[in-house]
Amino acid sequence: MRSRAARIDAVWGVAMAAPAVLGVTVLGLVPFGFVIWYSLHDWAPLAGRFTWVGGANFVRLLNDDVMWGSLLTTLQFTGMLVVINIGLALVLALLLNQRFRGAVAFRAFFFSPVVVSSVAWVLIWSYLVAANGGINGVLATWGIEGPNWLRDPQWALLTVVVIQVFKGVGMNMVLFLAALQGVPAELKEAARVDGASPARSLVSITLPMITPTILMVIMITTIGSLDVFVPIQVLTQGGPGRSTTVISYLLYQTAFLQQRFGYASAIGVILFLVSLLFAALQWGSRKRWVHDEV
Amino acid sequence: MVSHTDGKRHRRNQMLTRAGLYALLAVLAVPFVYPTLWMLVSGFKPIDEIFRVPPTLLPQQWTLDGVSKVFTVTPFARQYFNSLYLSVVITVGTVAVGALAGYAFARIRFPGANFLFLVLISGIMIPGEVTIIPIFRWVSQLHLLDNHLPLIVLQVFGPGCVVSVFIFRQFFLSLPVELEEAARLDGLGRLGIFLRISFPLSGPAIAAVAIMKFLSAFNMYFEPLILLRSPELFPVGLGLTGFQDSYSEPLYNTQIAATALTVVPILVVFLFAQRQFVEGLARTGLKG
Numbered sequence: 001m002r003s004r005a006a007r008i009d010a011v012w013g014v015a016m017a018a019p020a021v022l023g024v025t026v027l028g029l030v031p032f033g034f035v036i037w038y039s040l041h042d043w044a045p046l047a048g049r050f051t052w053v054g055g056a057n058f059v060r061l062l063n064d065d066v067m068w069g070s071l072l073t074t075l076q077f078t079g080m081l082v083v084i085n086i087g088l089a090l091v092l093a094l095l096l097n098q099r100f101r102g103a104v105a106f107r108a109f110f111f112s113p114v115v116v117s118s119v120a121w122v123l124i125w126s127y128l129v130a131a132n133g134g135i136n137g138v139l140a141t142w143g144i145e146g147p148n149w150l151r152d153p154q155w156a157l158l159t160v161v162v163i164q165v166f167k168g169v170g171m172n173m174v175l176f177l178a179a180l181q182g183v184p185a186e187l188k189e190a191a192r193v194d195g196a197s198p199a200r201s202l203v204s205i206t207l208p209m210i211t212p213t214i215l216m217v218i219m220i221t222t223i224g225s226l227d228v229f230v231p232i233q234v235l236t237q238g239g240p241g242r243s244t245t246v247i248s249y250l251l252y253q254t255a256f257l258q259q260r261f262g263y264a265s266a267i268g269v270i271l272f273l274v275s276l277l278f279a280a281l282q283w284g285s286r287k288r289w290v291h292d293e294v
Numbered sequence: 295m296v297s298h299t300d301g302k303r304h305r306r307n308q309m310l311t312r313a314g315l316y317a318l319l320a321v322l323a324v325p326f327v328y329p330t331l332w333m334l335v336s337g338f339k340p341i342d343e344i345f346r347v348p349p350t351l352l353p354q355q356w357t358l359d360g361v362s363k364v365f366t367v368t369p370f371a372r373q374y375f376n377s378l379y380l381s382v383v384i385t386v387g388t389v390a391v392g393a394l395a396g397y398a399f400a401r402i403r404f405p406g407a408n409f410l411f412l413v414l415i416s417g418i419m420i421p422g423e424v425t426i427i428p429i430f431r432w433v434s435q436l437h438l439l440d441n442h443l444p445l446i447v448l449q450v451f452g453p454g455c456v457v458s459v460f461i462f463r464q465f466f467l468s469l470p471v472e473l474e475e476a477a478r479l480d481g482l483g484r485l486g487i488f489l490r491i492s493f494p495l496s497g498p499a500i501a502a503v504a505i506m507k508f509l510s511a512f513n514m515y516f517e518p519l520i521l522l523r524s525p526e527l528f529p530v531g532l533g534l535t536g537f538q539d540s541y542s543e544p545l546y547n548t549q550i551a552a553t554a555l556t557v558v559p560i561l562v563v564f565l566f567a568q569r570q571f572v573e574g575l576a577r578t579g580l581k582g
């Protein structure tokens with residue numbers, strides 16, 4: 001009797017988990033398997049060509065300057081985005097973690113771009129950073145001639161990064177705020193009594209206590225930055241030149257603008273390996289700096 | 295006496311620090327708040343005022359020229375409706391899928407649960423830009439290109455549902471088991487317990503998932519760009535980039551006004567319920 005009930009229960013468990021598990025399998029894992037399969041083919045749908053080429057796509061990728069350039073651009077994009085985003089999120093969270101009137105309002109200000117759609121946010125900024133847009137207008141009143149932010153290869157990538165940081169940093173700020181509120185007040189009080197300066201207490205107590213959250217936020221932000229599409233598509237289409245063509249955008253161009261699906265699939269495999277590598281490095285580094293990890 | 299002046303000096307220092315804090319925060323808030331404010335008013339500017347030097351915040355000359363074209367140049371109203379209904383359907387579907395699976399993983403012992411959970415986790419690591427290639431192929435083989443159905447199925451059941459499973463699982467783990475045991479003694483089966491007891495209690499998780507999913511569905515851009523062709527079927531985000539007049543000159547003020555129309559409703563809800571938004575989304579721990 002008991003075991004029959006347990007069996008019925010188990011059936012319910014499988015049935016209730018099924019939509020999510022099947023969905024992720026059929027729409028995530030299986031397609032990824034197909035991407036690996038496609039990456040071993042020369043596939044041009046318009047020409048009706050689908051022929052086995054083995055590792056040729058990957059050999060070509062290794063000798064493709066565009067690919068290497070794109071890989072470098074991706075590393076710069078992700079590196080700058082993660083550093084600026086995490087740094088700013090921490091500063092904002094530490095500022096807002098004090099008791100003062102208006103803290104909630106400021107939190108809402110910094111968070112508000114998170115609820116604005118990416119396209120809208122990026123479109124507005126495309127006006128503000130245009131050659132004759134608001135930012136250069138303000139700079140001009142101080143006698144500074146600003147660059148054409150999105151059309152200048154020196155500035156385009158950084159400009160996209162900064163716009164993207166303003167869009168999403170509020171989320172990370174809130175995650176850090178939640179972590180800061182979990183730091184026991186007694187610890188900070190004890191440090192103060194022992195004569196530690198506020199700066200010392202921050203470096204030696206507060207920051208170490210929230211390192212688990214910092215690790216999680218760094219990993220989420222990294223994965224999200226490798227997936228970037230909307231800002232590149234709306235702001236620069238990968239240009240000027242190839243200065244903002246990150247791998248995810250190169251994949252889109254190769255597949256859907258050039259109709260080279262096999263080669264694009266090989267790029268997709270590389271993109272996956274890059275995100276895996278980032279995640280592994282970050283996760284692997286945790287014992288060195290994350291509190292409570294031995 | 296000495297301590298009195300000391301206290302005064304201390305208080306004055308504190309006030310100075312406080313003033314400095316406000317000044318710093320106000321400066322930092324500019325790039326977060328100014329673009330939205332600029333958007334709200336610039337739709338009312340004539341085209342040539344948008345790029346005027348020095349820039350104007352408020353329109354020097356108010357005009358409805360841009361706003362009036364919003365609904366005539368592109369099928370904007372239709373696209374707006376598309377986004378709204380797609381977002382609602384996708385949100386409801388995701389809450390259902392996430393709650394069911396989250397409950398199963400939190401409460402029910404079934405064979406292979408750990409393995410299946412691992413399957414879900416591995417789904418997160420696969421970027422959507424990669425898997426779109428086979429999915430594009432399947433959708434076109436099924437003759438479902440230029441149709442909303444694949445978008446809904448992808449958003450509800452695809453790897454994007456994993457976060458909602460996590461949120462619900464986490465929530466159900468925190469719910470006392472005693473509630474369910476009482477219901478079981480009353481003769482309720484597993485599904486009955488879920489539907490009548492656990493799910494109705496999961497308000498905070500529902501809110502978190504719903505806010506996150508609605509925002510991301512309203513934000514949908516990449517999948518529609520690949521899978522749709524007709525502007526009448528576009529969601530509003532994809533439509534925003536299509537504001538050009540017949541000579542292909544962008545209608546700046548119209549585009550800005552349209553953008554504002556897509557942002558304002560969500561922003562208003564956010565202003566009224568910002569605590570729920572911020573805390574709900576913080577619970578999801580992921581970007582919409």
